Amino acid sequence: MRFQPARRSLCVIIGAIVLITGCGGRDAARTGGTIVLGSALDPKTLFPPTADNVQARELTDLIFRRLADRGPALNTLGDSGFVPRLAQRWEWSPDSQRVTFHLDPAARWEDGQPVTARDVKFAFDVYADPGVGARERTSLTQVVDSMTVGDPLTCTAWFHQRTPERFDVLVTTLVPLPEHLLRTVPHDSLPTSAFSRRPVGDGPFRLAAWDQDVRLELTPSPSYDGRRPALDRVIWSFVPDAATRVKQLIAGESDFLENISVDDAAEAAKQPALRVVTLGSYSYNFILLNLRDGASTRPHPLFADRALRRALTMALDRDLLVRSIFGARGRVSLGPFVRAVWAADTTVAQLPFDRTGATRLLDSLGWRTGSDGIRARAGRKLAFTLLVPSQIATRTRMAVLIQEQLRLAGVQVKVEKIDINAMIDREAKHDFDAVMAGLTATPSPGGVKQTWISSASTGGGLNYGNYHSAAFDAAVDSATSAASLTAAKAHYRTANQIIVNDAPAIWLYEPPVLAGASTRLQIGAVRPDAWWMDIPSWTVSGAKASGPAPN
Amino acid sequence: MRRFLLARAAQALAVIAIVATFAFVLVHLAPGDPFTASLDDPANTAAAHDAQMHAWGYDQPLPVQYVKWLGNLARGNFGWSHSRGRRVAEVLRETVPRTLLLTGCGLIAGVLGGIALGTWQAARRGTKAERATSAVAIATVSVPEFLVALAALALPAARWHWFPVSGIVDPAMHDSMSAIGRAGDVLRHLVLPASTLALLTAAWVSRYHRAAMLVELPEEYVRAARAKGAGEFTAVVSHALRNALSPLITIVGLLLPALFGGTVFIETIFSWPGVGRMMVDAVSGNDYPLVLAGVIVGSALVALGSALADVLAQLANPRVRIGA
Numbered sequence A: 001m002r003f004q005p006a007r008r009s010l011c012v013i014i015g016a017i018v019l020i021t022g023c024g025g026r027d028a029a030r031t032g033g034t035i036v037l038g039s040a041l042d043p044k045t046l047f048p049p050t051a052d053n054v055q056a057r058e059l060t061d062l063i064f065r066r067l068a069d070r071g072p073a074l075n076t077l078g079d080s081g082f083v084p085r086l087a088q089r090w091e092w093s094p095d096s097q098r099v100t101f102h103l104d105p106a107a108r109w110e111d112g113q114p115v116t117a118r119d120v121k122f123a124f125d126v127y128a129d130p131g132v133g134a135r136e137r138t139s140l141t142q143v144v145d146s147m148t149v150g151d152p153l154t155c156t157a158w159f160h161q162r163t164p165e166r167f168d169v170l171v172t173t174l175v176p177l178p179e180h181l182l183r184t185v186p187h188d189s190l191p192t193s194a195f196s197r198r199p200v201g202d203g204p205f206r207l208a209a210w211d212q213d214v215r216l217e218l219t220p221s222p223s224y225d226g227r228r229p230a231l232d233r234v235i236w237s238f239v240p241d242a243a244t245r246v247k248q249l250i251a252g253e254s255d256f257l258e259n260i261s262v263d264d265a266a267e268a269a270k271q272p273a274l275r276v277v278t279l280g281s282y283s284y285n286f287i288l289l290n291l292r293d294g295a296s297t298r299p300h301p302l303f304a305d306r307a308l309r310r311a312l313t314m315a316l317d318r319d320l321l322v323r324s325i326f327g328a329r330g331r332v333s334l335g336p337f338v339r340a341v342w343a344a345d346t347t348v349a350q351l352p353f354d355r356t357g358a359t360r361l362l363d364s365l366g367w368r369t370g371s372d373g374i375r376a377r378a379g380r381k382l383a384f385t386l387l388v389p390s391q392i393a394t395r396t397r398m399a400v401l402i403q404e405q406l407r408l409a410g411v412q413v414k415v416e417k418i419d420i421n422a423m424i425d426r427e428a429k430h431d432f433d434a435v436m437a438g439l440t441a442t443p444s445p446g447g448v449k450q451t452w453i454s455s456a457s458t459g460g461g462l463n464y465g466n467y468h469s470a471a472f473d474a475a476v477d478s479a480t481s482a483a484s485l486t487a488a489k490a491h492y493r494t495a496n497q498i499i500v501n502d503a504p505a506i507w508l509y510e511p512p513v514l515a516g517a518s519t520r521l522q523i524g525a526v527r528p529d530a531w532w533m534d535i536p537s538w539t540v541s542g543a544k545a546s547g548p549a550p551n
Numbered sequence B: 001m002r003r004f005l006l007a008r009a010a011q012a013l014a015v016i017a018i019v020a021t022f023a024f025v026l027v028h029l030a031p032g033d034p035f036t037a038s039l040d041d042p043a044n045t046a047a048a049h050d051a052q053m054h055a056w057g058y059d060q061p062l063p064v065q066y067v068k069w070l071g072n073l074a075r076g077n078f079g080w081s082h083s084r085g086r087r088v089a090e091v092l093r094e095t096v097p098r099t100l101l102l103t104g105c106g107l108i109a110g111v112l113g114g115i116a117l118g119t120w121q122a123a124r125r126g127t128k129a130e131r132a133t134s135a136v137a138i139a140t141v142s143v144p145e146f147l148v149a150l151a152a153l154a155l156p157a158a159r160w161h162w163f164p165v166s167g168i169v170d171p172a173m174h175d176s177m178s179a180i181g182r183a184g185d186v187l188r189h190l191v192l193p194a195s196t197l198a199l200l201t202a203a204w205v206s207r208y209h210r211a212a213m214l215v216e217l218p219e220e221y222v223r224a225a226r227a228k229g230a231g232e233f234t235a236v237v238s239h240a241l242r243n244a245l246s247p248l249i250t251i252v253g254l255l256l257p258a259l260f261g262g263t264v265f266i267e268t269i270f271s272w273p274g275v276g277r278m279m280v281d282a283v284s285g286n287d288y289p290l291v292l293a294g295v296i297v298g299s300a301l302v303a304l305g306s307a308l309a310d311v312l313a314q315l316a317n318p319r320v321r322i323g324a
Helices: A005-025 A054-063 A117-128 A137-143 A166-173 A187-192 A242-250 A262-270 A306-314 A318-329 A355-364 A393-408 A420-428 A445-451 A470-481 A485-502 A531-537 B002-029 B036-040 B046-055 B062-074 B088-123 B128-142 B145-159 B179-216 B220-227 B232-269 B275-284 B288-316
Strands: A029-031 A034-039 A087-092 A098-103 A144-149 A154-159 A205-211 A215-220 A233-238 A256-260 A274-279 A283-289 A375-377 A383-389 A412-418 A434-440 A505-510 A513-518 A544-546
Touching: A034 A242, A054 A205, A054 A215, A054 A233, A054 A531, A098 A117, A117 A137, A117 A144, A117 A154, A117 A187, A137 A144, A137 A166, A137 B046, A144 A166, A154 A166, A242 A256, A242 A262, A256 A262, A262 A274, A262 A318, A262 A513, A306 A355, A306 A485, A306 A505, A318 A393, A318 A505, A383 A393, A383 A420, A393 A412, A393 A434, A412 A420, A420 A434, A420 B036, A445 A470, A445 A485, A470 A485, B002 B062, B002 B288, B088 B128, B088 B179, B088 B232, B088 B275, B088 B288, B128 B179, B145 B179, B145 B232, B179 B232, B220 B232, B232 B275, B232 B288, B275 B288
Parallel strands: A034 A233, A034 A256, A383 A412, A383 A434
Antiparallel strands: A029 A544, A087 A098, A098 A154, A144 A154, A205 A215, A215 A233, A256 A513, A274 A513, A283 A434, A283 A505
16 A cells, blocks of 8 residues: 555654654653762661661661551651551550551562561561661660561561650661571671661562672562562662762763752852752751750759840851851751751740840950950950861851851850860760750750750760759640640640740751752652652653652 | 792791781770670670680680681681681682682773873973873872772763773673673672772872883983984883883882772772672671782782782892892
8 A cells, every 4th residue: 555645754754743742741750860869978788777877877768668658747756657668557455555467478688588576576676686787776775665476477566655746756766687597697696687787678679789989789679579679770879978978960971969068059040951949958967055064963154044045046147157158058056956856836936146136245244345355254255165176167157157257245165176086085974065966856845855854964864064944844744745736735845935045055046958869860759757668659761761669 | 039039938927927817806805796796686685696706716716716706717717707607718718819809800901001101201201291281190099999899980980981980790681691791700800999099009109100201211221222213112121121120010019009099999889799898798797718818919919919019020120139
């Protein structure tokens, strides 16, 4: 059969339309492609219980699966909004003292063995063993008493008490481990076993290669029963120097780089092949004031005085400080409850910037300005040493600005740059006046129990400044035991207001967490508490379009 | 020669033992410990930190730890690297060859380039070109290593994209390359760091070698060679150069420690995964076993380089009798 030219053209056009609409009309997913992520460090280990640096957590979260995960709202109370992962469903006992998980029968370890309830119990026993040194052993065992196995796909967690966040603690801490591979290894040898470098997981990715200090490669796990990750390879490229990492990104040698500075973000934004992505921030930075005189039990000659602490906060223009360092991207800290946490309340009354009020307050406390412009009282100058970690440029830069602003109020600050390890060491020994500190909060606001309540100043807590407030402690206790979200929020708001009023620290800023990303990378929504959890859905432009990925 | 080598080996061992002992005391006296970072982690507790310290024996008195460490060392056990989660010996097996490759290439290229430049400068003494190259060499020696490295990164890598910015291989493509392709990939990544090291070495060597050549060139044996009809090139290269090399070999031996120190900056800036970068990580993380192993390897390489320089000096100049 011969086509007429006009008819032939028509067929070509129709064919093209059919092809185009055919490709686009289906539930197409782009699969394939390789991306390179710039990273400062190798993971220390890939053994989930002892994974304690960010890189280790990123990778273990992709190689292993938890029982369930927080939902988009990042709620941590009860089990509302939690999404099934390894567990298909769960049910509570009538007294809420235990929860039974029903595991996905299709779940397999990378070696093809089924994931069973025995793996969950085995993991719990490993986490609970002090010899393992699991990072979150204390928080897990304070909440969960034991784990029992019903049938191969059913296990039950027994709680000590009915705390509102017990489900969150359990499912976000415990990572099931393959018992069939690890049962013969003594628990205290597990962190140094071969498994810690060649893990066998049940998550969407598997470890394909790890060349220490050079690169680490993940590929989709063929045994994963969920949706296959769109990318064929995800490679971490380890570059310790921050400036070199940025150059690598700009040169197109990496596709994604987290934690870039505001200056580097501005540089990246100028590149046509790059864009800046804002990640969720759980960090907050502050000047921690030691309310005791060094490591002694005596009150600090300056900072034991609540009114003086409030005056110091009022003397600082924190908005200006944050804008000077971070431009429009930084935000003044509200206190220990960062904005990303559901308990944060932006309506808590903050101490305002009021230099006149601050000087008046200092005058009323008897601190008189001397001929050198520095205030003094009873022969003692209003002067203190501020420790600053020399490796963190934003803090050292801000310390200088703080020094100048406080000088205008008659306060002398001696900035002492110090190695960060030495600084942490001195914090832990309470051997400081003031320190430019930073903490990363958890999505659970109950984390303040580890950092700011009275009991955390001894016995292993992080309350290095010795802040003691019965009212604050009571409010936090009430919040962490509240049954409803509304009640918990109200108690946390009270706690936040108390600690802001008491000013045991000068709340400075929540740093912006920025990433540079190649424009060929399709990222979609970024989960605020763990951006890497969305990597399975990332795609690259130019990858081949295909139908729905096999389940 | 055999007695000399034995004596140098004994001397090297003594030096390494003293350096390692000093390092042992110093790293333990420095603030912090291998688990300090956990003290700033809200998910952790000081009790967990103390349990880790106890489990690894870091809560024992320093002399007890020292004796245990020596015992392990005698059995060839360097210990466990806390910052890398693996045996120190495994870490060294990977990092030492990479550093030797980098410093070896940098040293060979730098020394050869420095000798060539120094010889040429001595032969062209007083010319504008000689003065200009001398000024450049002095400027290069005066600039800190990391600035030279950053300059090398800024233009040929970051702006012109002639070479990769960092690392030792292409993270995405290396595994899919042929054997030749992989070797070429490593070489491509080696060019900038090795060139930086070579540039610094060449500038340093050229200054010394120029001076040595200026001593040799007016000597009678060089004039005699010229009088016999030898060309300028033959007189300079075949006659003067060999005698000028003797002092240079000793200087190159002394250059090794400086070169080893210089690789710390270069490996960090170019992300070359060698001993220098390992040491930076180990020191910042208070990874005691890894720091001590790095110190031992560093001092051993320096002692080896020094002994090698003595042997080469004898080979270059038979008048030197080092075993005597």
